[in-house]
Amino acid sequence: MTNFKIFFDEFFKNIGEDKNREGLKKTPQRVESSWKQLYSGYAKDPLSLLDSPLYDGVCDEMVVLKNIEFYSMCEHHILPFFGEISIGYIPNNKLVGISKLVELVEIFSKRLQIQENLTTQIADTLMKALNPKGVMVVAKATHLCMIMQGMEKKNSILITSAVRGIFKKDARSRAEFMEHIK
Numbered sequence: 652m653t654n655f656k657i658f659f660d661e662f663f664k665n666i667g668e669d670k671n672r673e674g675l676k677k678t679p680q681r682v683e684s685s686w687k688q689l690y691s692g693y694a695k696d697p698l699s700l701l702d703s704p705l706y707d708g709v710c711d712e713m714v715v716l717k718n719i720e721f722y723s724m725c726e727h728h729i730l731p732f733f734g735e736i737s738i739g740y741i742p743n744n745k746l747v748g749i750s751k752l753v754e755l756v757e758i759f760s761k762r763l764q765i766q767e768n769l770t771t772q773i774a775d776t777l778m779k780a781l782n783p784k785g786v787m788v789v790a791k792a793t794h795l796c797m798i799m800q801g802m803e804k805k806n807s808i809l810i811t812s813a814v815r816g817i818f819k820k821d822a823r824s825r826a827e828f829m830e831h832i833k
């Protein structure tokens with residue numbers, strides 16, 4: 652907390668604020684507790700989240716979970732970016748529950764991120780944990796850093812994707828996934 656207080660004293664001074672102003676007195680404390688939540692992903696290990704998958708020797712059909720809502724902070728400007736992530740994979744006999752996919756997105760989004768890495772980290776973790784035939788992840792997000800600084804318009808959306816395994820070779824699987832998340 653001491654370092655945190657010093658950090659905010661400097662911050663307020665730098666932007667021309669009066670750190671003793673009534674409305675700001677408790678701000679460092681509030682930010683500290685909000686950061687615990689916003690950056691809670693560092694304390695969780697994505698691989699151990701997925702280390703007890705459901706086994707099912709039969710299923711080798713594509714599994715898709717679309718429009719998983721997420722909120723993250725861009726590592727370049729410490730400003731929010733948020734949107735939706737869709738995940739598809741073709742199992743190799745290991746399946747994972749829906750809630751684990753949602754939590755996987757939480758773990759990686761509650762860190763300082765760029766959208767490209769968020770997308771690939773989710774795909775690579777699923778490849779590693781489940782050894783599926785393939786994984787495809789698509790993220791669509793609005794970046795407040797770009798909008799607030801006037802570099803983008805309000806409705807611009809950045810789309811990133813990560814394609815692994817069979818999805819790379821097989822255009823039909825990619826098309827099937829895209830059709831599902833449309």
Ligand SMILES: [Zn+2]
Binds near residue numbers: 725
């Ligand atoms: Zn940014």
